[in-house]
Amino acid sequence: MLDRVQRLGRVGIAMLERVGRGHVFLGNTLLGTVSVMARLRLLLQQIYAVGVLSLLIIVVSGLFVGMVLGLQGYNTLVDFGAEESLGVMVALSLVRELGPVVTALLFAGRAGSALTAEIGLMKATEQLSGMEMMAVDPIRRIIAPRFWAGVISMPVLAAIFSAVGVLGGFFVGVGLLGVDDGAFWSQMQARVDLTDDILNGVIKSLVFGVVVTWIAVFEGYDAVPTSEGVSRATTRTVVHSALAVLGLDFILTALMFGDE
Amino acid sequence: MQSRVVEIWVGIFMVAGIAALFFLSMKVSNLNKFAVDEGYRVTATFENVGGLKVRAPVSVAGVRVGRVEAIDYDMTSYHAVVTLNIDRKYDKFPDDTSASIFTSGLLGEQYVSLEPGGSDQVLKEGSRITIVQDAVIMEQVIGQFLFNKAAE
Numbered sequence: 001m002l003d004r005v006q007r008l009g010r011v012g013i014a015m016l017e018r019v020g021r022g023h024v025f026l027g028n029t030l031l032g033t034v035s036v037m038a039r040l041r042l043l044l045q046q047i048y049a050v051g052v053l054s055l056l057i058i059v060v061s062g063l064f065v066g067m068v069l070g071l072q073g074y075n076t077l078v079d080f081g082a083e084e085s086l087g088v089m090v091a092l093s094l095v096r097e098l099g100p101v102v103t104a105l106l107f108a109g110r111a112g113s114a115l116t117a118e119i120g121l122m123k124a125t126e127q128l129s130g131m132e133m134m135a136v137d138p139i140r141r142i143i144a145p146r147f148w149a150g151v152i153s154m155p156v157l158a159a160i161f162s163a164v165g166v167l168g169g170f171f172v173g174v175g176l177l178g179v180d181d182g183a184f185w186s187q188m189q190a191r192v193d194l195t196d197d198i199l200n201g202v203i204k205s206l207v208f209g210v211v212v213t214w215i216a217v218f219e220g221y222d223a224v225p226t227s228e229g230v231s232r233a234t235t236r237t238v239v240h241s242a243l244a245v246l247g248l249d250f251i252l253t254a255l256m257f258g259d260e
Numbered sequence: 261m262q263s264r265v266v267e268i269w270v271g272i273f274m275v276a277g278i279a280a281l282f283f284l285s286m287k288v289s290n291l292n293k294f295a296v297d298e299g300y301r302v303t304a305t306f307e308n309v310g311g312l313k314v315r316a317p318v319s320v321a322g323v324r325v326g327r328v329e330a331i332d333y334d335m336t337s338y339h340a341v342v343t344l345n346i347d348r349k350y351d352k353f354p355d356d357t358s359a360s361i362f363t364s365g366l367l368g369e370q371y372v373s374l375e376p377g378g379s380d381q382v383l384k385e386g387s388r389i390t391i392v393q394d395a396v397i398m399e400q401v402i403g404q405f406l407f408n409k410a411a412e
Contacts, residue, residue: 041263048266052273091288156277163280166288185287194289202281 022218025139029217032137032144042145050111050146050213051153055160057110058103062161065098066090066168073169074177083179087188090169095192095201096257099162101249104208107154108241112216115146116237119220120230128221143217150216154209155202162201200256207248212241299326299347300385304359304372305339310395311370312361318344318372325350328372344372346383354379358391370395 036043073089119142122128128138166188173179192198216237223233309331318326326346334341344359356377363370377391 044267044270045263047270047273052269055273055276095284095288153273156273156280159277159280159284163283166284188288192289194285198281198284198289 018222021222022214025143025218025221026214028139029144029147029214032140033148035137035140036144036148039145042141043148046145046149047153050115050149051156054107054110054153054157057106058157058161059164061102061106062099062164063168065102065161066094066165066170067172069093069098069165070169070172070177074173074179083173083177084183084187086169086173086179087166087184088191090173091166091188091192092197094162094165094169095197097249097253099165100158100201100204100208101245103158103161103205104154104212104245105242107150107157107209108212108216108238108245111150111153112212112237112241113234115150115213115216116220116223116234117230119143119146119217120223120225120233123221123223124225124227124230126225139221143221147213147217150213151206151209154212155205158205158208159202196256200252204249204252204256207252208245211244211248215241215244299345300351300383301329302344302346302383302385302387302389304342304344304389304392305334305337306342306359306361306392306394307339308394308397309340309342309370310361310397312342312372312395313369316369316371318346318374320350320353320374320376325374342372344389351382353383355381355383355387356391357383357389358393359389360393361395363396 069090070086073086074083077083077085077089119128122138122142128142131138131141170184174181174184219233219237219240220230223229312328312331314328314331316328317324318328326344328342329345330343332341332343333339342359346353353374354377356379358375358377360373360375361370362373374389383389
């Protein structure tokens with residue numbers, strides 16, 4: 001009986017330790033920001049790896065999500081003779097929710113897992129220790145540029161996702177289903193607010209960017225340095241990022257849109 | 261050469277992101293209607309505002325001239341006080357202009373409609389609209405209808 005309690009306690013302490021390590025790690029990464037500013041080339045390279053290479057999946061998914069929204073929204077709205085509101089529905093669901101959330105999930109799968117695997121393998125092959133031997137701080141040289149690349153790329157990707165999604169909804173709604181062109185845009189402009197909707201969407205994507213990238217680089221840095229450990233860390237990155245994004249999304253939505 | 265390609269791609273990436281944000285704010289949201297905030301404020305007191313909401317449109321002859329800025333309740337007169345923000349472009353409304361709360365369509369949102377009067381004085385910042393027509397409450401209308409039917 002007492003053994004079980006002890007085991008539970010050990011798991012709890014290990015979890016708490018990990019959370020603490022994660023926060024110390026985040027603090028160190030933020031302290032390393034100065035050296036990122038000094039070497040922008042490293043940051044650019046990481047933005048390329050994290051952001052530009054994710055562009056294709058984001059654009060294609062955004063287009064199809066927008067088209068599906070247009071199709072499904074039309075089927076429901078046409079019953080009420082309100083198909084002109086299709087633009088509002090597509091734009092609001094994309095800008096407020098789907099843009100930031102789906103982008104963050106895709107980002108965790110496409111870029112987060114790659115970051116974890118890369119850093120985890122560097123640790124497993126003792127490149128990180130090697131750097132430390134040469135008095136190069138791996139957090140400044142490896143982690144900080146990757147972290148900032150993720151934080152910068154995520155809002156950009158989410159904005160592209162939303163914009164492409166609105167266009168997808170436009171093609172299906174106006175192009176295929178015959179919703180009035182002017183009503184589609186004018187109703188959208190009347191109901192979508194710059195600060196309430198678009199700015200809040202950007203804030204959401206920024207928060208998701210910080211969280212997903214933080215989880216990804218920390219899991220890589222904290223991975224057990226074996227091939228199994230790296231594989232587990234990569235899985236954890238995707239699972240934990242997805243859970244964190246969905247949970248945070250609820251909290252952020254309640255804070256931003258809850259009092260309407 | 262390699263890093264040049266990378267930098268060009270990052271440049272394109274950034275431009276695409278800014279273009280997407282620009283598209284969202286100009287084409288999707290109401291940024292181009294922000295100028296209306298630079299208008300003047302007039303108040304109108306109603307006995308009942310129904311489902312009128314802040315930011316609802318204010319229109320004259322179907323043309324949008326401003327928006328509802330605030331809805332308060334006055335504890336001394338027991339009336340609802342609605343503050344209207346009207347675009348400075350439209351500054352020649354007579355001070356006996358009347359305000360009514362209408363509904364756009366059967367299920368649409370409620371808006372304030374102004375009907376210009378014939379006075380020589382014009383509405384200014386802080387003026388009060390005295391001739392008002394309350395929102396129609398469906399339950400009251402149906403209740404009255406049934407009551408009249410029963411009386412027949």
